[in-house]
Amino acid sequence: MIAAVTMDLVGSRRIADRAAAQREIDDALARVGRVGPKPITPLHPTVGDETQGVYAELDDALAAVLLLRLRLPDDVDCRFGIGLGAVGSIPSAAGDISEGPGWWAAREAIDTVHRLQQRAVPGARTWVAAADDASGLDLPHVNAYLLARDQLVTSMSERTRRLAYGRCLGTSQRDLAGAEGITQSAVSQALASAGAAAVVEGYRLLRHGS
Structure with a gap:
């Protein structure tokens, strides 16, 4: 099932050299793009501190996110929302706009990560949510794995x-x-x-x- 990935920078307003942080992100994206799972749409910066991409399968998205977490330096900490569901785009004079249930689920997922970070699980960085049309998935087990994995990587x-x-x-x-x-x-x-x-x-x- 299609996996839409939204990534944002933790504490971006507190980073002294935002341009340097973006160079680190761009370098990690390029490296993981060469050696990791091949995406449908490569992860790329969009607006502000956000990055988006699309993978054909959830496993590919989970593997790519792990490589990115391992590749980024200490001062460039990112969180990831993965949304399962259909994705598309709306034509615009300024360029196509990403749209669809997969993207809405990715936003829900990254909002959940943010809440977890601020409360009971400060080491959380990744979450998966599904659109209403994404059935038959055992997301509690997937997210339980991600909580444990993120804690190890964060530490x-x-x-x-x-x-x-x-x-x-x-x-x-x-x-x-x-x-x-x-x-x-x-x-x-x-x-x-x-x-x-x-x-x-x-x-x-x-x-x-x-």
Whole structure:
């Protein structure tokens, strides 16, 4: 089922150099676009601090969002709303306007993440909502997985996220150690202490199944 993704920047008004933050986002989008699941519509900046894209399947959207979270630096924190449902566009003189139940669900999802962050689950960054015409989906289980996944990723250091990103893409611990200028043992310890193996295995299941 079509998955519409809306991404926004956490605390954008408090970022001193908004242009630099956008460059980091653009770089992460480009990298994930090359190595991650292929979208129907690539994730791209729209208005203000928002980014939007469309994936053919929920699993593809979940995998791409994970790679983005792992790739972004500490000072560029983003949240994601994923909406399941039909998407389309309305012609406009200024360019087509995204429209449809999938986008409304994505907005509902990102609003839910914002509420969770402010209250009981500050580590939450991702949520999935479905339009009325998206039936047969076990969203409570999907969102339960996302809450646990986000907590692990939110708790990681920037370096550990880079290491987990590399492991998701199949880079060996030895090569990661060389790139970071640390020992392979240090890579192993960092990944183990952060619970990164569960995150990496989750990514593998999303991309390749059991």
